[in-house]
Amino acid sequence: CGILDVQATCQDAIVTQQLLQEGFHRDLLMKVELGIMEEDIGGCTVAARIRLPPGIYVDPYELASLYQHNLTKEVLISDAVDVEAPEYLATDLVVLTYMKPDPQCSRCFRAALPVHGRYHRPAENNGEALVVLKSPEVLICCCDSRVSTECWKPSEVEAPCSGRNDYPCQWYSIKHKPVYEELILQVPVGLRQHNSLVCVVTLLSTVLCSSVILAAVCKYGHFS
Amino acid sequence: GNAEALVALLVLAALYYVEGGSLGKAAACYGLAVHVKIYPLTYALPIALHLQSKRHGGKGATGAGRRGKARFPSVGYLWQLFLNRDVLLFGTVAGSVLAALTIAFYYLYGWEFLEHAYLYHLTRRDIRHNFSPYFYMLYLTAESKWSFVLGLAAFLPQLLLLLVVSLAFYRDLAFCCFLHTAVFVSFNKVCTSQYFVWYLCLLPLVIPSIRMSWRRGVLLLSLWFVGQGLWLAPAYFLEFKGYNTFLLIWLAGLLFLFINSFILIQIISHYRKDAQVVEKPKQQ
Numbered sequence: 292c293g294i295l296d297v298q299a300t301c302q303d304a305i306v307t308q309q310l311l312q313e314g315f316h317r318d319l320l321m322k323v324e325l326g327i328m329e330e331d332i333g334g335c336t337v338a339a340r341i342r343l344p345p346g347i348y349v350d351p352y353e354l355a356s357l358y359q360h361n362l363t364k365e366v367l368i369s370d371a372v373d374v375e376a377p378e379y380l381a382t383d384l385v386v387l388t389y390m391k392p393d394p395q396c397s398r399c400f401r402a403a404l405p406v407h408g409r410y411h412r413p414a415e416n417n418g419e420a421l422v423v424l425k426s427p428e429v430l431i432c433c434c435d436s437r438v439s440t441e442c443w444k445p446s447e448v449e450a451p452c453s454g455r456n457d458y459p460c461q462w463y464s465i466k467h468k469p470v471y472e473e474l475i476l477q478v479p480v481g482l483r484q485h486n487s488l489v490c491v492v493t494l495l496s497t498v499l500c501s502s503v504i505l506a507a508v509c510k511y512g513h514f515s
Numbered sequence: 516g517n518a519e520a521l522v523a524l525l526v527l528a529a530l531y532y533v534e535g536g537s538l539g540k541a542a543a544c545y546g547l548a549v550h551v552k553i554y555p556l557t558y559a560l561p562i563a564l565h566l567q568s569k570r571h572g573g574k575g576a577t578g579a580g581r582r583g584k585a586r587f588p589s590v591g592y593l594w595q596l597f598l599n600r601d602v603l604l605f606g607t608v609a610g611s612v613l614a615a616l617t618i619a620f621y622y623l624y625g626w627e628f629l630e631h632a633y634l635y636h637l638t639r640r641d642i643r644h645n646f647s648p649y650f651y652m653l654y655l656t657a658e659s660k661w662s663f664v665l666g667l668a669a670f671l672p673q674l675l676l677l678l679v680v681s682l683a684f685y686r687d688l689a690f691c692c693f694l695h696t697a698v699f700v701s702f703n704k705v706c707t708s709q710y711f712v713w714y715l716c717l718l719p720l721v722i723p724s725i726r727m728s729w730r731r732g733v734l735l736l737s738l739w740f741v742g743q744g745l746w747l748a749p750a751y752f753l754e755f756k757g758y759n760t761f762l763l764i765w766l767a768g769l770l771f772l773f774i775n776s777f778i779l780i781q782i783i784s785h786y787r788k789d790a791q792v793v794e795k796p797k798q799q
Contacts, residue, residue: 418759479759501672512683
């Protein structure tokens with residue numbers, strides 16, 4: 292945990308994010324340690340808003356299924372997701388995921404988001420494309436606790452956060468210090484130099500196979 | 516999971532009713548099958564040829580007035596094909612069932628239904644790795660000016676084979692449909708394991724007509740699985756470990772095509788439909 296500086300009134304939150312697993316299917320693990328002094332943050336809702344570049348996406352059906360089985364908190368996605376589109380035909384996605392308290396330390400919250408890499412354009416020489424993930428924005432909304440909001444910036448968030456009285460509360464964006472500013476995901480891509488070889492050999496093979504099958508059909512088939 | 520079992524049931528039911536002579540029921544099942552999945556649409560030609568032959572087949576091989584004796588279809592032959600009473604009945608009932616279902620679902624779900632059920636397939640470009648031999652070629656050329664021409668080049672062998680298979684084997688509808696679908700799937704631009712069910716469901720109907728030793732059959736089956744295994748290994752490393760195995764996947768896809776072609780040729784060359792051997796006198 293951070294060292295409390297008595298002079299400063301506002302403490303930055305510390306955000307870490309990690310990409311677990313390998314390949315195209317990863318888990319984005321986000322951890323936030325809030326820098327607020329008050330103990331009573333039990334009534335607060337913490338969420339992370341992350342902008343996913345076109346090279347990566349979340350599967351809304353997978354998320355809905357995980358939410359139904361109570362394995363993750365709810366995730367809100369800004370747009371419809373085309374799960375089949377390659378990176379050059381896809382758009383940015385803004386994803387908001389609610390975070391749950393992390394048992395590891397007090398004032399800590401975490402969220403895991405299953406993400407998937409998209410296919411990228413074939414590259415000239417290097418067989419890998421890079422997807423850059425910026426650190427998420429941390430949002431908090433405290434309806435039922437009397438937590439001072441002077442360090443926070445009010446934010447427009449299209450997500451529900453209502454307290455006991457069931458009227459919506461104000462969302463705030465917390466200033467944070469990310470441990471790493473960016474996270475990089477490497478995605479393998481095809482190599483453009485294979486183009487001619489692949490086209491020629493593929494077409495020759497299919498023509499060969501279809502000719503051989505055609506010959507067999509003509510030989511053994513019963514025409515008229 | 517996908518409801519492939521449902522389509523398989525409908526296709527088998529349609530074939531069953533055609534063989535049994537209940538054309539109305541067959542056409543209804545067929546229309547429903549096409550509504551559920553589009554691929555049974557390719558069976559239209561074999562079914563039409565089969566129905567037309569059943570009508571005239573009873574007249575004997577040298578029957579006078581027997582139409583359609585030409586070795587290859589002429590325009591006149593095709594015209595007679597469509598004018599056949601059974602074919603018209605089948606086409607009308609199947610078409611009506613399909614139209615009724617389409618209208619009903621359009622009424623229920625609107626444009627979204629049409630888009631997802633039919634239009635999507637026209638513009639869909641799925642370049643992710645799959646069993647198809649064309650996968651890597653289509654991925655690399657996805658944005659190039661050749662992509663349309665290559666797509667067409669990929670379509671032609673498939674189309675030609677489907678036509679010739681229909682003409683050669685329509686008398687045995689189950690066998691014809693089996694070959695049809697096996698060719699369609701093997702030469703398709705996208706091929707996933709789910710598609711295998713489409714022709715595997717017809718295999719039990721076809722096995723009695725194939726005179727092959729058990730050993731050969733088991734060998735071919737093993738070869739088929741080995742082909743898949745050799746593809747799945749580099750695909751696993753690509754998708755779940757992040758290694759660049761595109762070339763290996765492509766080569767495995769080509770190998771799988773060769774294996775499928777080999778198996779198909781073996782099946783064709785060992786096909787013996789006894790009734791056909793008896794009825795047809797030695798020709799040419």
